[in-house]
Amino acid sequence: xxxxxxxxxxxxxxxxxxxxxxxxxxxxxRLRFVLKNEALADxxxxxxxxxxxxxxxxxxxxxxxxxxGCTDFYQNLVAVSGILGNAKASSARVPxxxxxxxxxxxFLHRVKTWWLGARSxxxxxxxxxxxxxxxxxxxxxxxDYLYTPADGAVVPLSExxxxxxxxxxxxxxxxxxxxSGHVFAPLIGTxxxxxxxxxxxxLRMSNGLExxxxxxxxxxxxxxxxxxxxxxxxxxxxxxxxxxxxxLSQVKNSGRATDIVVILIDPDRRGGYRQITSGLHQHxxxxxGVRAHPPSAxxxxxxxxx
Numbered sequence: 001x002x003x004x005x006x007x008x009x010x011x012x013x014x015x016x017x018x019x020x021x022x023x024x025x026x027x028x029x030r031l032r033f034v035l036k037n038e039a040l041a042d043x044x045x046x047x048x049x050x051x052x053x054x055x056x057x058x059x060x061x062x063x064x065x066x067x068x069g070c071t072d073f074y075q076n077l078v079a080v081s082g083i084l085g086n087a088k089a090s091s092a093r094v095p096x097x098x099x100x101x102x103x104x105x106x107f108l109h110r111v112k113t114w115w116l117g118a119r120s121x122x123x124x125x126x127x128x129x130x131x132x133x134x135x136x137x138x139x140x141x142x143x144d145y146l147y148t149p150a151d152g153a154v155v156p157l158s159e160x161x162x163x164x165x166x167x168x169x170x171x172x173x174x175x176x177x178x179x180s181g182h183v184f185a186p187l188i189g190t191x192x193x194x195x196x197x198x199x200x201x202x203l204r205m206s207n208g209l210e211x212x213x214x215x216x217x218x219x220x221x222x223x224x225x226x227x228x229x230x231x232x233x234x235x236x237x238x239x240x241x242x243x244x245x246x247x248l249s250q251v252k253n254s255g256r257a258t259d260i261v262v263i264l265i266d267p268d269r270r271g272g273y274r275q276i277t278s279g280l281h282q283h284x285x286x287x288x289g290v291r292a293h294p295p296s297a298x299x300x301x302x303x304x305x306x
Contacts, residue, residue, distance in 0.1 A: 007051035008076040014049065015062070016040030018081045025221065026074045030164060033062040056163045065169055144207040146288040147239040148281045149186040150178040150260050155278060157261070162217050165261055170212075172273040173263035174287060181246040184283045185237035186262045187211055193233055198224035201231075201243060202265070207292040210266040215246050217257040226250040239284040264290065 012018060015033060020040050025032040035041055041062065047055050051073050054065040066073045077083070148154060153176065160166045160175045185203065192202040192210065199219040203211045215227060226247040231237065251258045264273060272291035281287070 004051065004073060004076045005080055007049055008073065008080045011046065011049050011051065011064075012077065012081050014042045014045035016042075018083055021081075021083055024074075024077075024083060031064045031066060031074060031077075033064070035062060038062075054164070054169045063164065065164055142207050142292045144187070144205045144209070144290050144292070145286050146174070146205075146211070146262055146290060147184075147186050148176060148283050148285045148287055149184050149213060149243070149262060150176050150182060151180045151282050152176045152178040153279065154281050154287055156275065157263070160217070160259055160261060161257055162259075165214075165217075165263065171264040171266075173211075173261065174275055174278070175262070176260045176281075178246070178248065178258055178260055181248045182242060182283070183213070183215060183244045183246055183260060185231075185239055185241045185243050186213060186287075188238050189236070191231050191233055191235045191237060191243075194229055194231070195220075196224070197222070198227035198229055198244070201229075203237065205290065205292075207290070208266075209264055209290060209292045212261075212263050212265050213243065214261040214263065215244065215258075216251045217259055219251060219254075219256055222251070222254060222256075226254075262287075266292075 015021060016035060016037060017040070020036050022034040022036050024034075038057075043055060043057075046052060046062070046064065051066055052064050056063040056065075155175050155177065157168055157173055157175060158166050164170055165175070187203060187205045189203050189205045189211075192204050194201050197220045199216060199222070200212055200214045203213065205211060216222075219226065228245040230242045230244055235241075237243070246258070246260075248258050273288060274290075275288045277285075277287060
């Protein structure tokens with residue numbers, strides 16, 4: 001029996017057995033279990049499971065962050081337990097936090113920024129010759145950048161109303177409170193995968209690091225309805241390339257937050273992360289610098305599977 005299958009059996013036992021599972025939902029970053037009797041769960045055994053990176057209990061759910069591929073482990077769990085018939089979307093939702101996202105204020109802020117920049121005698125020297133940021137083309141540098149994927153307020157992960165993201169359990173990054181549903185690539189690189197629920201994409205930066213773009217919180221439960229994907233696996237992207245459209249009104253009406261999370265998910269190669277700026281930005285503006293460790297003798301592994 002494989003290691004993953006063994007871990008799945010041990011996890012099933014730690015959760016109190018198959019009959020104790022009321023529902024299970026698979027997300028881009030975690031498995032969410034609703035248990036019939038939470039007292040039967042052995043939290044210490046769950047946290048020590050070989051496949052589990054972390055455990056969060058929230059709003060009646062056991063949220064398990066899974067190592068090295070949520071989809072693969074879920075399939076092993078189904079195979080050893082036969083719980084597929086119980087799998088359904090959980091009704092627990094993250095409340096939408098009230099935020100001041102005044103479009104007029106944002107527009108005036110951008111006009112002011114442009115006007116001051118245009119009047120600067122150094123403006124022409126600072127402007128790039130192309131609207132597309134230059135890629136990291138030299139093999140001598142591992143420095144690359146992340147860019148704003150949407151118009152809106154850029155915030156640190158600590159301000160995201162999701163414990164897995166805010167605690168940086170998945171990885172480092174930032175979030176955007178979007179004022180528009182147009183979602184652009186936050187990097188120069190390649191599309192690796194699109195999640196079947198359309199709420200998240202996995203990309204690779206030009207320095208080799210893997211990045212996840214997660215649209216909304218708990219939006220996996222919406223089964224792709226608010227999203228329209230504009231790219232395919234293998235496409236090359238830049239910060240001017242549209243990745244997807246997100247219906248902000250539909251996400252809000254479902255009681256969920258519209259935060260767009262950009263997060264580094266390649267812990268083996270992540271060498272350094274520094275957020276350069278925050279606040280109101282348009283899509284395509286440079287937000288963070290990222291360094292990667294040189295690749296090891298092993299090929300890059302897929303940290304998350306779609």
